[in-house]
Amino acid sequence: MIISSRFPKVAPDSMTARVLLSFLATAGLFYVNIMPALVDGLKEGLAFSSKQAGMVGSFNMYGGACGAFVIAFMARRLNWKPAALWMLIGLIIMDLLSIPVSKPELLMAVRFGHGLIGGALVGLGFSIFARTAAPDRTFGVLLLVQAGAGGLGVMCLPWLVSVFGTPVLFICLIAFSIVTLLMLQFLPAYEVIAPKADTKAAAPLMLTPLLFALCSVFLFQAANMGLYAFIIGLGRQAGLEIDFISETLGIANWVGMLGALLVVILSTHYGIFKPILGGMLLALLGSWALVSSDVKWIWIVSNLITGITWNFVIAYLLGMCARFDQTGQTAVWGGFASKMGLASGPMIGSFILHETQYTSLIWVALLMLLLASLFSGIPAWILDRGVDKEEPAPVPAPTPEPDNETYTTAS
Known part of the structure; x- marks a missing residue:
């Protein structure tokens, strides 16, 4: 399987590139964005209990966490385009x-396998995000795509x-993957940014705030998905x-x-x-x-607030993880923490x-949100004091690819 370079490539740090990268990262976890419909659909269509349907969603996302964990050690060495295609x-x-499966236990196993692949794809996409200028903005575009399609x-x-x-x-998930497969052809080759000479010396000093940042991502995602999966x-x-x-929920998205x-x-x-x-x-x-929730206007306002803040905060949290280095590795760890949180929320629920x-369930989610606020404050404060608040310097554009170049997967 090859990916031809004859397709025109978008500029690496253009808004179009951010959109295409966002579709790439969304394809691996689009099931998360439609989780309420997935859980409710399994309950209504296959007569799964709330626990069984929630477990299917959790197994899907735990598979994603495992995939993100594995890719964290490989992202810098992979020929990412053919890897993303496969x-x-x-x-x-x-x-x-997944379509013909009607038994909860078997569907859990199949969806875990799906999540394993999807988590690796998302982690790979996050590693590319870190190679762009202003990863916060790229994560913001990612959430625009997710909110639009998920709604x-x-x-x-x-x-x-x-x-x-x-x-x-x-079938909905398959259609999204096919569209992303076509978009992949137009992305440029984002080269790995070589770490600075003093990266190893500085890493131990940044380990503690990075761990706090990862904990905040986990807790924030677990709290929100724990509620969102069962919101219907x-x-x-x-x-x-139900109408x-x-x-x-669609409008709130x-x-x-x-x-x-x-x-x-x-x-x-x-x-x-x-x-x-x-x-x-x-x-909170x-x-x-x-x-x-029995008061309609409170239900509406609550979902609007949580929809806006979820997209707003997680973009900053993931961008914060990406700012600990420019090789993409800490961004992938942020993705892993995110998947673990997304999986653990429905499991707890x-x-x-x-x-x-x-x-x-609501009070447990509030407790996790409060802890996420405390954990996120330390690394955010340190990064604000240690870096310029202006726009990061642009990443140099990669060397143009020869017209006849093709990519092949490594054996």
Whole structure:
């Protein structure tokens, strides 16, 4: 399998490149963006219990965490384009294999395999993000893509599942992977940036704040996904109609794009400590409001706030991880922490909801958000004091590829 270089390549640090890279990183975890529809679809279409459906989602994301962990040791040495191509093909195959499965345990195994490939692809994509100028902005564009596509999925898939059954969930994922496969041809070759001579000497001094940053990513993602995976069930228990729930979630995803857009616009103009702290506080407020989900206007406002703050804060958190080096390795570790958090949230929720205790789930999520706020403050403060708040220097453009060059996978 080869990737031809005859396709025109976009400029490495252009907005078009950021969009294409965002589709690449989204393809491996698009199931996360439609998680409420996936969990609810398994419950409604295959009669899975809340615990079984939540476990399927968790196994999918734990597979993603394992894939991200493995790729963290390989990202700098991989010929990334052909690797990404094979990973996308692998995702399509695993989604095809998921369609006929109706037993929870078998589906957990298949989705773990899907997550393993998808997590590796996301980690690979994150390592490329770190090779661009202003990775915060690239992560912001990533979340714009995820919020836009995820909003459409959450709004439409519950209805489509009721008409066509659960296979439509996996067909949606296959279609996204095929589109990304086509986009891959237009990305330039992002070369690995050689670490500075004093990187090894400085690394031990930055290890502690990096660990704090990774913990904050894990806790923030676990808190949000723990609520988001079961948000449709929470709304149902509060007495809300499914049409109202789906429409609200879809709109909240789209409005949530404002959070990612703010990151693209602001970047590090105000540093990262103030934006992260402010976003965390609003996320706490929005999640707390879900206690009164039976009041429609509170349900709407709560989902709007959490949608905006989720996109806003996680872009800064992942960008913060990427700023610890420019080789892409710490960005991949940030992706691993993110996957572990996304997987652990539904896993915790599936046990809490054994008797549909949604209020308990909300309070556990609030505790994790509070801890995430505390853990994120230290590295954000250190990076704000140690780096210039202006735009980072652009990464040199890679040497143009010869017209007839092709890429082949390593044996």
